[in-house]
Amino acid sequence: MTQRKGPTGEPGAGSTGEAQTPPRPPRARRPTIGDVAALAQVSKATVSFVVNDRPGVSPQARRRVRAAMDDLGWQPNAGARALSTRRWQTLGLVIRRPPELLSTDPFFPQFVAGIETGLAPLGYALVLQVVPDAESERRAYERLAGDGRVDGVFLTDLRVDDPRPTLVTELDIPALIVGPPQEGSGVPSIGVDDGSGIRQAVRHLRSLGHRRIGHVCGAEGYVHTESRRIAWSEALAEAGLPDLPPAKADFTGASGAQATHRLLDRDDPPTAIVYANDLMAIAGITAATSRGLRVPEDLSVVGFDDIPLADCISPPLTTARQDVPAWGHAAARTLVALTEGKDFQPVELPPVQFIVRASTAPPPA
Amino acid sequence: MTQRKGPTGEPGAGSTGEAQTPPRPPRARRPTIGDVAALAQVSKATVSFVVNDRPGVSPQARRRVRAAMDDLGWQPNAGARALSTRRWQTLGLVIRRPPELLSTDPFFPQFVAGIETGLAPLGYALVLQVVPDAESERRAYERLAGDGRVDGVFLTDLRVDDPRPTLVTELDIPALIVGPPQEGSGVPSIGVDDGSGIRQAVRHLRSLGHRRIGHVCGAEGYVHTESRRIAWSEALAEAGLPDLPPAKADFTGASGAQATHRLLDRDDPPTAIVYANDLMAIAGITAATSRGLRVPEDLSVVGFDDIPLADCISPPLTTARQDVPAWGHAAARTLVALTEGKDFQPVELPPVQFIVRASTAPPPA
DNA sequence: CGGGCTTATCAAACCGGTTTAGTATGAGAC
DNA sequence: GTCTCATACTAAACCGGTTTGATAAGCCCG
Secondary structure (H helix, E strand, O other): OOOOOOOOOOOHHHHHHHOOOOOOOOOOOOOOHHHHHHHHHOHHHHHHHHHHOOOOOOHHHHHHHHHHHHHHOOOOHHHHHHHOOOOOOOEEEEEEEEEEHOOOOOOHHHHHHHHHHHHHHOOOOEEEEEEEEHHHHHHHHHHHHHOOOOEEEOOOOOOOOHHHHHHHHOOOOOOOEEOOOOOOOOOEOOOOHHHHHHHHHHHHHHHHHOOOOOEEEOOEEEEEHHHHHHHHHHHHHHOOOOOOOOOOOOOOOOHHHHHHHHHHHHOOOOOOEEEEHHHHHHHHHHHHHOOOOOOOOOOOOOOOOOOHHHHOOOOEEEEEEEHHHEEEEHHHHHHHHHHHHOOOOOOOOOEEEOOOOOOOHHHHO | OOOOOOOOOOOHHHHOOOOOOOOOOOOOOOOOOOHHHHHHOOOOOOOOOOOOOOOOHHHHHHHHHHHHHHHHHOOOOOHHHHHOOOOOOEEEEEEOOOOHHHHOHHHHHHHHHHHHHHHHHOOEEEEEEEEOOOHHHHHHHHHHHOOOOOOOOEEEEOOOOOHHHHHHHHOOOOOEEOOOOOOOOOOOOOOOOOOOHHHHHHHHHHOOHHHHOOOOOOOOHHHHHHHHHHHHHHHHHHHOOOOOOEEEOOHHHHHHHHHHHHOOOOOOOOOEEEEOHHHHHHHHHHHHOOOOOOOOOOOOEEEEOOHHHHHHHOOOOOEEOOOHHHHHHHHHHHHHHHHHHOOOOOOOOOOOOOOOOOOOOOOOO
């Protein structure tokens, strides 16, 4: 836990009791393009041409410059370059999550990893901000856009009537919505139809013979909460099944358990429940089991996300999975293209995959 | 999924078939310090003094400058400022994780959130890189340090004989190890003693009457895998309990289940198992149950992390929890201080908390 | 009323790159 | 031998801030 200050201890200093810390050696000045130019006996402009692969440099000069770069271990300074080119090679991601949901959501780390795979080969970096509330969120975007720290921003976890599409338009910064398109917002979007996972779930349960299929919603106000609820509701109608009121919850395990109890307390309890995420589904299994129900014999359960735990529990969870890293990858490439002034090209993403495990079975007779 | 191009549709364009996209309006030039200076009728230097709260500006001038800033909505350009001050106000975090572990680990998102709470008030930003292997990891640090994009870097998930402390010393960039101190590395560190959670677990099980307490390790090569294994081993010795060979695993659910079976296949199977993380512990419960053992009556199980699911499953998991956001917060403040040339001050973190739930009980008679 | 001293202000240099406009060189055409 | 015309190369301007050194103005005092 203590820092070694390098090999040169000061033997006398210790006994004096003074805080006589040996001065840390100043950070070495890094070489600049000027140093490289001098060593290679060319002008700064020539060095710049070489590193940016532009024509008009003789092979000899090019060699000398490369040698000088290697010699000095020079890398162009990102700030100086950004100042000239007005291109930061950096994208911004602002995540607004209540702390209690942060470590539960499998989306965020996978998405970030996917973004990286898209960004790294392009030499782009990602600046990340995690904010607790709407006000900090707005400030975060304003700062990112205002001080020119990023070339573009992602908009994730859209809410209904989200102010951010308007905000980024005002801030005049390239942006990409990660999720279903927001008609009329003017902001391009990239996302998969996650309702399809829910529809597959309902069809799967219907084909097993279920007729009363409940739904436990995610946190209110998110578009992906709504789209999953609506997909469930429409799939019921399409299958000619009776409507049930959806049980509100908020993606947390505790809320999922409560919602499960509410559904099972009904006079006509569902024989199957489709949850808006796996965490609630697993909590729901536990809740049902605690009431003496067996899963899947008495109650079928379907989750959403396919978290790593989904097949480590008993019974293994039937759920829907999106290829989140691929999504992040595509989002990164799309936003980079947008910041480079290219026109928006919609991208095809791998569809949501429905995974049947052992938490679903025919309803009790 | 398609982009609206603004309210002015071009009615004729559609039928021609040409890709006659209306030219996107160029991004507006943002105001510069010069614009503010001109509007306030002062020099750029005076504006700079005002924004940086330096003395030597009359109240009148100060007012005029502030008014002009508000009028134009000016924010200093981060790159230009960084170029002059050589301070980026940005920290780097490189995460190297095999993809399959990325979404399982509760540490990473919480830690990032904690970093943010430390960084945001200081006006600092975080650039994040996620890399798949050692080679990309080294390149990531070299790039971050070399192009001056960050003022300092975090080192997380240290491995035994990790090359990074040496690397950051060579790269001459402020760095902070997140985890137990690496003696002799010269790199300061901040971390809690996570062995204490394991020791508490062993003592807890011992006091319940257990005598054969097994351990399922994390992925090989990580210092936190080793420190947990060693803590378990030492705690056994200290409690006068017989040594058992640790069961190797890699933090994944599948490996945890396998390791559990190996332990339970022994002639003298343990009556309690301490897992290096919750995911393996939960998979272990499922594995044990599938063999007809009851948890906790026949086998006690202890996890590590306290993931949100830990108390949503049956039985709720006894586990150890660290205050990861606080850790991230402290790490951020410490690294910022380091980049500002201040001396390293070790920080006291809240200790690991041991949480007793229902997955532990006295051993069978 | 002139000299010393503080305070407010600004022009210019600087950070480290990119880009532009212009010069030097040599080959090829006539 | 001169007149294009590429091609290789460079000096200088520029990006948008910070910082330095100099100057001007105001004040107090003898």
